[in-house]
Amino acid sequence: MSAAAVAAPARVPLRAVLRAPGFTWLFGASMVGRVPAFAIGLVLVLRTRELTGSFAAGGIVAGISALAMCVSAPVLGRLVDRRGQTVVLSGCAALSAAGMLALGLLPHGAGMAAAAACAVATGLGFPPLGACLRAALPALLPDRERRHAAFALESAMTEVTYVAAPLLVAVSIALGGTRTAAIACAVLAPLGVAAFVAHPTARSWRPDDAGERRPGGALRAHGVRALLFVFALVGVTFGAVEVAVPAAAGSSAAGFLLALWGAGSLAGGLIAARAPAPADGARRLRRLLAGLAAGHLLLVPAAGPVALALLLPAAGLAIAPTFACTFALVEELAPPGALTEAYTWLSTGIGGGIAAGAAVAGALAQSSSPAAAFAFAAAAAAAGAGLAAVSRLRAA
Numbered sequence: 255m256s257a258a259a260v261a262a263p264a265r266v267p268l269r270a271v272l273r274a275p276g277f278t279w280l281f282g283a284s285m286v287g288r289v290p291a292f293a294i295g296l297v298l299v300l301r302t303r304e305l306t307g308s309f310a311a312g313g314i315v316a317g318i319s320a321l322a323m324c325v326s327a328p329v330l331g332r333l334v335d336r337r338g339q340t341v342v343l344s345g346c347a348a349l350s351a352a353g354m355l356a357l358g359l360l361p362h363g364a365g366m367a368a369a370a371a372c373a374v375a376t377g378l379g380f381p382p383l384g385a386c387l388r389a390a391l392p393a394l395l396p397d398r399e400r401r402h403a404a405f406a407l408e409s410a411m412t413e414v415t416y417v418a419a420p421l422l423v424a425v426s427i428a429l430g431g432t433r434t435a436a437i438a439c440a441v442l443a444p445l446g447v448a449a450f451v452a453h454p455t456a457r458s459w460r461p462d463d464a465g466e467r468r469p470g471g472a473l474r475a476h477g478v479r480a481l482l483f484v485f486a487l488v489g490v491t492f493g494a495v496e497v498a499v500p501a502a503a504g505s506s507a508a509g510f511l512l513a514l515w516g517a518g519s520l521a522g523g524l525i526a527a528r529a530p531a532p533a534d535g536a537r538r539l540r541r542l543l544a545g546l547a548a549g550h551l552l553l554v555p556a557a558g559p560v561a562l563a564l565l566l567p568a569a570g571l572a573i574a575p576t577f578a579c580t581f582a583l584v585e586e587l588a589p590p591g592a593l594t595e596a597y598t599w600l601s602t603g604i605g606g607g608i609a610a611g612a613a614v615a616g617a618l619a620q621s622s623s624p625a626a627a628f629a630f631a632a633a634a635a636a637a638g639a640g641l642a643a644v645s646r647l648r649a650a
Contacts, residue, residue, distance in 0.1 A: 268527055271403045276455050277394045281408070283453070284387040285415055287347075287446020290439040292419030294319060294354070294376060297439055300423070301357055301432040302369045311366040315373045317609070322377025324605040330382050331598030332471055335461045335591055339386045340451045347447040349379030351440040358436030381447050384408070385597035388581055390459050398582075402531035405581040409574035410523025413516040420509070461591040472596035477587030480645035481580055482603040484543070487638035488576065489607020491550060494615035494631035496608075499566075501616075502624035503559040511562050518570025526575035531582070536647035539579045543639035545572040551632040554625050583647055607634075 272278050298319055299312035306312075334342045353375030360368055387408065395401045422442070426435035450456055472478050495515065500508035532538040549569035556562045580600065588596035611634065615627035 268403060268407065271395065271400050271407065271527075274395055274400065276453055277404070279453050280387055280390060280394065280450060280455060281404075281411075283446050283449035284383045284408075285411055285446070287381060287383045287443050287450060288412075289415045289419050289422060289446075290354075290443045291323075291380060292416050293423050293435075293439055294380075296420060296423050297354070297432065297435045298357070298369070298373055298376075300427070301360075301436050302366065304432050305360055305362060305364050305369055306366050308366070311369070315366060315369045318370050319373035319377035320605060320609065322374050323380050324602045326378045326380075327382055327385075327598040327601045327605075328471070328595055331385055331595035332592070334382065334386060334389070334594040339390070339456045339459050339594075343381045343383070343386060343447050343451055343456075346379045346381040347444040350376050350381065351444050353377075353379065354436050354440035358433045358440065381443060382594070382598050382601070383446060383450060384412075385594045385601070386450070386456070386459075388585075388597050389461075389594040390455055392585070393455055393459065399531050401585070402578070402582055403527045406523050406527035406529075406575065406578035409577035409581070410520045410527065412577075413520040413523070413574065416516055417513055461593060472588055472592040472599055475587050475589050475592075475596070477645070477647050478584065478589075478596045478599060480641065480647060481584060481587070482599045484539075484638045484642050484645075485580065485600045485603035486607040486610075487634045487641065488543075488546070489604035489609075490611035490614075490634035491546065491607075491631045491638075492604070493608035493611025493613075494627050494634065495550065495553075495569075497612050497615040498553070498619060498624045498627035498631060499562065501619035501627060502556065503562055507559040511559060511566055514563055515566040515570040518567035519573035521567070522571040523574025523578065526578055532579070535579055535583045535586070536642065539576065539583060539647065540639055540642045542572050542576040542579055543635060543642055546576055547632050547635035547639055550628060550635055553628040554632065556625075556628070587647065 295316045298316040299309070302312035302315045303309050330342060330346060353372045356375070357369060357372035360372070388405070391401050391404055395404055422438060423435050426438040473482070496512065499511050499515075503511055546569075549572055552565050553562065553569055556565050581597070584596050584600065585593065611631070615630055618626040618630055
């Protein structure tokens with residue numbers, strides 16, 4: 255047998271990851287607790303619209319919550335790195351649930367200010383379950399190959415939660431209106447958190463170097479700063495596509511088409527989960543980002559829902575693998591004692607990028623055409639690939 259064959263990374267069956275003690279429990283709890291993250295924006299829009307009679311007010315309130323979530327995520331990540339997962343996640347669940355419960359109990363005519371106060375509490379306190387799961391993986395899966403598969407599986411299954419969230423809202427509204435939808439979100443996130451922190455791994459988790467308190471936190475690492483901006487550009491791509499699709503195909507087909515986009519990401523993530531971990535994660539990230547740009551460039555000439563239905567799954571193929579590769583790089587690049595915070599900075603980057611991408615794409619679709627918005631989405635992904643190429647994505 256050749257030396258190259260001996261050195262080749264091994265493929266890890268997904269069942270080896272799922273059978274690791276504690277993984278399925280923490281993974282499942284994390285996914286349950288994260289479903290409301292994709293539902294809260296829609297609930298805030300619809301509930302505020304019902305209370306005030308204004309969709310514009312609903313959009314503002316949802317934006318306030320998203321901004322609060324982006325701002326608070328790194329702060330919560332740093333608190334987890336200092337205080338552990340149990341205390342911080344439990345406090346977050348209580349604050350966020352209180353915000354959504356209060357929103358559900360507001361009387362008709364309460365006004366936008368009251369809804370905005372609920373949105374602030376919900377956004378500021380939303381539990382960073384994804385970051386906590388990833389930070390716990392070294393304890394659950396000590397070998398790099400299985401962690402690579404876990405990152406890919408998580409990224410793929412996030413698409414399932416993305417689809418499940420609006421279904422949760424729709425069923426809740428059918429059963430009891432927007433009040434019930436808000437209460438459902440208020441209940442589901444704490445349930446996920448309670449199951450997560452009940453596991454011994456979460457209760458005993460501590461950062462690698464809990465005593466280190468150097469200024470700058472996770473952002474003192476050049477690689478983490480670079481990935482923050484790369485993810486912001488990826489977020490621009492996502493925000494632009496979420497606006498360009500309904501502009502090109504109409505609102506009635508938009509949900510189905512965006513689900514196909516997510517299905518492509520799900521397929522790509524499952525493929526990545528079965529592939530070996532890369533010997534050079536930075537190189538693979540550059541290639542994935544280039545693939546992301548190329549896939550979305552295919553959407554530019556698409557005219558109508560049929561063409562988009564054929565092309566969006568291909569455009570989405572690189573999404574989940576890009577996330578998985580980035581998560582693995584964060585594990586290498588984060589400074590000691592700042593791993594959770596580093597993961598939460600990615601959430602902040604992508605959230606800000608989505609907001610910016612949606613705003614610019616909306617203007618482009620209105621003033622030019624949906625094709626211009628798709629071209630903008632592809633250009634943002636290409637810029638992310640360029641930034642990854644010139645950045646030093648290696649541990650210091």
